[in-house]
Amino acid sequence: MGVSLKDVAQRAGVSIKTVSNVVNNYPHVTPHMRAKVQQAIDELGYRPNLTARHLRKGRTGIIAFAVPELGNPYFAELAGAVIDAAARHDYTVLVDHTAGLRERELLVSQEFRSHVIDGLILSPIHLETEDLIGRQETSPLVLLGEREYEAPYDQIAIDNVAAARTAVRHLLDLGRERIAFLGSRTDRERRPAHLRLRGWREELAAAGREPDETLVVATDGYGRADGAAAMAALLDRGRRPDAVFAYNDLIAMGAMRTLTERGLTVPDDVAVVGFDDIEESRYGSVTLTTISPDKQAIARLAVDSLVERLSGHVMAEPRRARPGYRLVVRESTGPAEGRQAARVPAQGAGSAPAPEAGSAPVRETRSVPAPEAGPAPAT
């Protein structure tokens, strides 16, 4: 089919090696030679066959990024950041989504495009530690997301418990009494409770309140519809909270929609805090207070981890990096006027003091959570 090095060599009347040298920009080639070869390349429209190169070199320069759902803006935004971070190391990213199904997560972690991806960044939901332990695939794997595993792989995640506690504390500081939690999962109960739910419990307990479990609503998924349904269920039960802490922004958005439909006002009747800081939460007629994980840092740490292992620096020690996060206070918990401009986080720049992991290898990256924006002395 295509034109190969050999064809070019023939045409230019030189050896294959010389052409290869030109293609790879080897320093020691006479300008004359280079010109001659280049001409042949242009005439023939030669393009190097990367597949062959990959086979030869044993690596492809492709890493995979697998998330539950690309339709969730958090993962879409994260995917964008990962693609950019990878590009900085000359890696290309293969994005896949698992629909949060354990089976697909397993498949991806086990045998996904074996030997064509150099490594994998995976954000699992249903995967279990034992699935990971039994992993055959030898290419490096970096885990993202809320779940923590007792498996020998790098894990990048903000301190979910602490972040959740920060959110709940904010609501408590506002004087809220009945703080609901939306978004615990209905399925697979046996597995440890969500860290965010634990944060909710811990912070309430620390404040001397008995966590009211009737204010915890499980959802089937993590989407807006789930949030809307959960909020409706809570209200239908006659348990009207005066604040809601949602598992993520989408659930919070859905909850706010239900509140609007029921004629309740945010934040006056019900204050709402989300988690993720997707861009959408900075718009809307009531902007959303939320926990903002440093997505750039997460992407960078994940890619850097992977790239470092790919570079052959064999480090037995799997590492846990804790990127920064902060609480961004917006209208959904703000003063009742609901007219102030959204406080837009200075994304990327003066953001959290996440460990700088640019070129230097990432080491002990347990960064202190960023100072929260506005600890808000009780209203």
Add this chain to the structure above:
Amino acid sequence: MGVSLKDVAQRAGVSIKTVSNVVNNYPHVTPHMRAKVQQAIDELGYRPNLTARHLRKGRTGIIAFAVPELGNPYFAELAGAVIDAAARHDYTVLVDHTAGLRERELLVSQEFRSHVIDGLILSPIHLETEDLIGRQETSPLVLLGEREYEAPYDQIAIDNVAAARTAVRHLLDLGRERIAFLGSRTDRERRPAHLRLRGWREELAAAGREPDETLVVATDGYGRADGAAAMAALLDRGRRPDAVFAYNDLIAMGAMRTLTERGLTVPDDVAVVGFDDIEESRYGSVTLTTISPDKQAIARLAVDSLVERLSGHVMAEPRRARPGYRLVVRESTGPAEGRQAARVPAQGAGSAPAPEAGSAPVRETRSVPAPEAGPAPAT
């Protein structure tokens, strides 16, 4: 490094070919042989090297999907649909984003992972016809998005002019007088006006109105912030419209946010129509009326086109497919109560009568635009 066919063959005491047969599930292998080989495979933890297979077969089973910005939910949702559609044909998708930069669009279309991707689905913004004409790469390319090119490549896009006209007609039917257009581009003016802007002009003209060009606001990009800024600019100019047709949903969202901040009510003071029907537009305290392109159909048509050409069916004739769309009327142009439930489109199922392109080859796919939901007799 890895364990190869040869290793397995040695271990099992058979030839390479036999192992290959087992791995590829060839029919004519004795059960005994198969078992023996399988055992060796398991013992050695053999995983086929797909890179080698790719080199040998000349194809990889990977296609690329390049969009301007993964942070735009429209593209993220589309990417998800493309991934799923590709999976149905056993293709994996490599997602990239171009930031809408012509340079990167060019790069992607020209030499992106040459020979490792079998084909490319590209949604360009700044690419010009001549860029496409001069394309060296021989792998198939399918174009998505608003722009139309005089180049020999398949193009999948809804009828943007007609869709825009539908949106504007809806606003006219509502009795709106001053309909603004938000989101024409400031740069590269020489290139033909956006089709959606043309639709706005045409429909106004058809209604006997002189399109008021002072109601057209250019934006730098296609995000929420651009919409917010454009709306603010328009209001600051003292040109208060009673309706807004935005280039896309994000711009519409930003515009609505500005309207809220300025104390104006949607839809009472200003009705708003978007374009894309991202999920977000179905939530929010005022749900958004929007043009809903059939994303599933777009993804399916694009992937099917690509796969068909990849299958060697050489069809000289490039094709233009026109997936369906519909107008989904929601609160942002609805009756002023603003309390009715959002009319959620039956995504996927009873949606537009888009050409069924499941397994059968896609042929003449100029589908009639789906019947719009609620032509809304003038208020």
Add this chain to the structure above:
DNA sequence: GTGAAAGCGCTAACAG
């Protein structure tokens, strides 16, 4: 049914 050998296009050694 199974085995032996050639070669996909490239890079890495090693000569010259």
Add this chain to the structure above:
DNA sequence: CTGTTAGCGCTTTCAC
């Protein structure tokens, strides 16, 4: 500085 050769791991004739 340039040419020759071997081989990455696999599939694919073609014999047996």
